[in-house]
Amino acid sequence: MPRNKVTVIGAGNVGATAAQRIAEAGLADVVLVDIVEGLPQGKALDLAEAGPVVGHDARVTGTNDYADTADSDIIVVTSGLARQPGMSRDDLLVKNAGIVKAVVSAAAAQSPNAILIIVTNPLDAMCHVAMQASGFPRERVLGMAGVLDSARFRTFIAWELGVSVEDTHAFVLGGHGDTMVPLSRYSTVAGIPITELLSAERVAAIEDRTRNGGAEVVALLKTGSAYYAPAASVFEMVESILLDRRRVLPCAVLLNGEYKTTGLFVGVPIVIGSNGLERIVEITLTTDEQAAFDKSAGSVKELVDKLPG
Ligand SMILES: NC(=O)c1ccc[n+]([C@@H]2O[C@H](COP(=O)([O-])OP(=O)(O)OC[C@H]3O[C@@H](n4cnc5c(N)ncnc54)[C@H](O)[C@@H]3O)[C@@H](O)[C@H]2O)c1
Numbered sequence: 001m002p003r004n005k006v007t008v009i010g011a012g013n014v015g016a017t018a019a020q021r022i023a024e025a026g027l028a029d030v031v032l033v034d035i036v037e038g039l040p041q042g043k044a045l046d047l048a049e050a051g052p053v054v055g056h057d058a059r060v061t062g063t064n065d066y067a068d069t070a071d072s073d074i075i076v077v078t079s080g081l082a083r084q085p086g087m088s089r090d091d092l093l094v095k096n097a098g099i100v101k102a103v104v105s106a107a108a109a110q111s112p113n114a115i116l117i118i119v120t121n122p123l124d125a126m127c128h129v130a131m132q133a134s135g136f137p138r139e140r141v142l143g144m145a146g147v148l149d150s151a152r153f154r155t156f157i158a159w160e161l162g163v164s165v166e167d168t169h170a171f172v173l174g175g176h177g178d179t180m181v182p183l184s185r186y187s188t189v190a191g192i193p194i195t196e197l198l199s200a201e202r203v204a205a206i207e208d209r210t211r212n213g214g215a216e217v218v219a220l221l222k223t224g225s226a227y228y229a230p231a232a233s234v235f236e237m238v239e240s241i242l243l244d245r246r247r248v249l250p251c252a253v254l255l256n257g258e259y260k261t262t263g264l265f266v267g268v269p270i271v272i273g274s275n276g277l278e279r280i281v282e283i284t285l286t287t288d289e290q291a292a293f294d295k296s297a298g299s300v301k302e303l304v305d306k307l308p309g
Helices: 013-024 039-054 089-110 123-134 146-161 200-211 213-221 228-242 287-306
Strands: 005-009 029-033 060-063 074-077 115-118 141-143 247-256 262-273 276-280
Touching (some): 005 089, 013 029, 013 039, 029 039, 039 060, 089 115, 123 141, 123 247, 123 262, 123 287, 141 262, 146 200, 146 213, 146 247, 146 262, 200 213, 228 247, 247 276, 262 287
Parallel strands (some): 005 029, 029 060
Antiparallel strands (some): 247 262
């Protein structure tokens, strides 16, 4: 039986680090694709040469040709530009929409049964572009953001309470970034809501730090943005799909009436397994939580409305 095959488009920081995690876990053969000639080939060769030391047999290939991605089980899309000085958010939206449309069209044609995991920002809007370009059903178009946002939330909760991250669970809804909705009453340490363990002020401070988690890393790095935690988050989704683990993870999916929202990609908890989106986990929100969710969905809609037709 052949090993699973995962294509990672964009051999930059997030893409190459995700490829490394997938290969080193022996989870799948990895095809790394980039528009820059030599870059995916060089990184793939380097990753393959780590195999004997790390002890994995996964094949890692670098290419500029989508024919090499044929019959992938999963396609991870990390290709795109970071925001440059002088470039507006809307400029970035249009440029990355063009890139995501082109790469998803090319990759989906080679792997019509694959599951797409979108990473490129602005995340929720790029999921719309990917769904349109691929023609895939919503079960097979997933956005990675919630796993990262909740990992940041978990990190800060664990630090605050001096406990293991392993016993810390967080529940995050909504779009990626500023408008994400951390649900503290469902965020727990060993099953105890953090609202029972921390003051309202500390909870609010941790929620704020989580919302600005991406910007905090960018401000320190000065060039580029976070990639270790984003790549680890991609890995968690890939693993749950390939091993049909049916983890319950927050992912951006197209809502079809769930959470009182229709026709928009927004982050919600899903059961993620071999079919991609197996099921959306819906909970009843308080009036305030629903209002925050609606605001987050509204900001996704604003971006989607600006997408070129
Ligand atoms: N969803 C999230 O939570 C999350 C987290 C981190 C980063 N991101 C986003 O992921 C994307 C990648 O981040 P990064 O740090 O890896 O950036 P990076 O600049 O290191 O890598 C991007 C790569 O994409 C390649 N690329 C550009 N156009 C391409 C095309 N048409 N075809 C193939 N490859 C192409 C570039 O050559 C580059 O190697 C960015 O949009 C970033 O904002 C999202």
